[in-house]
Amino acid sequence: MPGSKFTSYRVLTIILWVAVQATSIQAQQRGGTAQTDQVQPVNSGANPYRVIRDWATLTLEKRPWGGSNGVAIDRDGRSVWATDRCSPGTTPGCLGTKANPVHLFDESGKEIRSFGGGMFVWPHGIHVDRQGNVWVTDARAPSAEDLKNFPGEDKKGSVVVKFSPEGKVLMTLGRPGVRGNPPAALTDPTDVVTDPANGDVYVAESHTDVTDPNLVGRISVFDKTGKFLRVIGKAGTGPGEFRTPHALEFDSKGRLVVADRHNHRIQVLTKTGSFILEYDSFGRTSGLAIDKNDVVYTTDSESTEKVHPGWQRGVRIGSLTDGKVTVFIPPHITPNSPDGAMGEGIAIDAAGNIYSAEAQLRGLTKFVKK
Numbered sequence: 001m002p003g004s005k006f007t008s009y010r011v012l013t014i015i016l017w018v019a020v021q022a023t024s025i026q027a028q029q030r031g032g033t034a035q036t037d038q039v040q041p042v043n044s045g046a047n048p049y050r051v052i053r054d055w056a057t058l059t060l061e062k063r064p065w066g067g068s069n070g071v072a073i074d075r076d077g078r079s080v081w082a083t084d085r086c087s088p089g090t091t092p093g094c095l096g097t098k099a100n101p102v103h104l105f106d107e108s109g110k111e112i113r114s115f116g117g118g119m120f121v122w123p124h125g126i127h128v129d130r131q132g133n134v135w136v137t138d139a140r141a142p143s144a145e146d147l148k149n150f151p152g153e154d155k156k157g158s159v160v161v162k163f164s165p166e167g168k169v170l171m172t173l174g175r176p177g178v179r180g181n182p183p184a185a186l187t188d189p190t191d192v193v194t195d196p197a198n199g200d201v202y203v204a205e206s207h208t209d210v211t212d213p214n215l216v217g218r219i220s221v222f223d224k225t226g227k228f229l230r231v232i233g234k235a236g237t238g239p240g241e242f243r244t245p246h247a248l249e250f251d252s253k254g255r256l257v258v259a260d261r262h263n264h265r266i267q268v269l270t271k272t273g274s275f276i277l278e279y280d281s282f283g284r285t286s287g288l289a290i291d292k293n294d295v296v297y298t299t300d301s302e303s304t305e306k307v308h309p310g311w312q313r314g315v316r317i318g319s320l321t322d323g324k325v326t327v328f329i330p331p332h333i334t335p336n337s338p339d340g341a342m343g344e345g346i347a348i349d350a351a352g353n354i355y356s357a358e359a360q361l362r363g364l365t366k367f368v369k370k
Contacts, residue, residue, distance in 0.1 A: 050370050072128045193248040219258070
């Protein structure tokens with residue numbers, strides 16, 4: 001592309017991106033609970049990491065990253081899986097494109113394979129189970145306006161898809177293009193995790209507007225064959241209730257750990273949904289990962305003075321034993337800059353390196369131990 005055209009393209013992209021982010025920020029609502037509002041902001045701690053931005057590139061399709069929400073480590077402990085939304089900004093995501101939104105990279109950041117083209121609206125969370133299968137959530141269904149712009153795209157979105165490592169579809173939970181209640185449908189699922197003990201599938205819902213009087217906040221549970229088992233929780237601010245449950249993991253004790261993002265807390269539950277405890281020191285948590293020692297790695301991609309006064313975006317690391325934050329990685333541009341500068345999804349490889357999926361800056365950021 002000639003230089004002048006490339007510059008014009010860059011300028012137009014930046015203008016559109018700023019407009020989308022302004023809309024997104026404006027739409028965000030003040031979060032938290034009466035309890036979390038009393039917590040002193042945690043914006044400091046050791047930082048034994050150096051930052052590598054744009055760690056991985058999409059060389060197979062030779063295209064820019066769309067917004068990225070999900071990242072996970074392959075069962076080999078080194079390779080990295082990630083999702084992207086095919087286009088910058090919040091919408092239209094992957095509508096109207098055949099771009100592959102599910103990617104596998106080797107430990108150097110080289111893309112190995114990609115798949116999932118034409119299947120998703122808004123790829124979000126990603127999880128690798130003990131057999132190496134890859135689970136991806138689609139956190140939107142097409143709106144009426146979407147379908148005006150992209151006719152014929154109504155049969156996709158608001159589902160969870162299980163892939164083989166090579167990209168073969170093995171299972172779909174939910175009804176593509178339909179929001180609803182399980183077992184018939186799901187509502188904008190944000191993340192998925194499988195129980196390492198028996199293969200049960202836990203799906204976090206939803207990613208809808210928290211001001212909606214019919215807000216969905218729950219975790220739907222299926223067995224490994226896809227049979228619906230139960231629902232955990234409901235929308236609300238009490239123990240075992242959720243507003244935007246955005247990430248799920250199991251700890252070494254088999255407890256379910258939930259990033260209850262809009263309530264500004266992490267909740268720890270039994271597998272059947274009984275409340276055990278909550279931690280309020282990790283901020284407005286978008287993503288979480290837990291290592292074998294029950295150290296929890298969280299990423300706060302949204303805190304601002306409007307939605308979470310006093311708190312900075314960043315990675316907070318601490319123990320699930322006491323909930324104390326010992327490491328704080330600040331945003332890698334400027335604190336609380338409007339461009340995000342901190343990802344949503346987070347994962348840790350076997351060597352202790354951290355990977356963060358950037359929803360706003362786009363792509364993957366790697367944090368390497370110094």
